[in-house]
Amino acid sequence: MRLGLIESVRSYFACPSREKAITWHYYGALCIKDFHIDLGSLMDSIAPVIIQVCGIVGIQKKVKLLGFTDIQRSGSPRAAKFRSQLPEGIRAIIDTTDQWWPSVKAIRDILAHREHQKVAFGSLTDGVLFQIYEPLFSPKVIHKAFLWPHGHHVADFRRYSAYIIVEVLLFFDVLGTA
DSSP, X not given: OHHHHHHHTHHHHHSOOHHHHHHHHHHHHHHHHHHHHHHHHHHHHHHHHHHHHTTOOXXXXXXXXXXXXXXXXXXXXXXXXXXXXXOHHHHHHHHGGGGTHHHHHHHHHHHHHSXXXXXXXXXXXXXXXXXXXXXXOOOOOSOGGGBOTTSTTEEEHHHHHHHHHHHHHHHHHHHHHO
């Protein structure tokens, strides 16, 4: 959906002008940030479903809804309590997300909670590129195949987002058949 929004305004932003370049950086950054926020919400929404379906006790009258970190191996402080009640096969499926989710969550956290200088990078004619400057904790893009060869810490959002969506769908598919 985010790529569709970007594509729908491509002809406007592709015309070279300083004003349009600045507007593209704001618009592109918003789409990229929203993609990550939506992913975080999607992953958080699956945790209560897993916990309820597995019949885990001790979640009555919770003020704060449980999130994905509450069932991850390296999750929240209360994660051990809930993980220990999950069947081993479900824990193993959840643990497969360790290959991609921590990087996505780190980028999401930077985009949502911290100051960042620039998200959308370059001209739209170069592709949908993004980078995040974080002086102390530079997030690592999941795989070098997503990096743009002409820039430092610049990723191709099309490739990156397609990969992430496939990982989420595979995770849900495997989880649903378990």
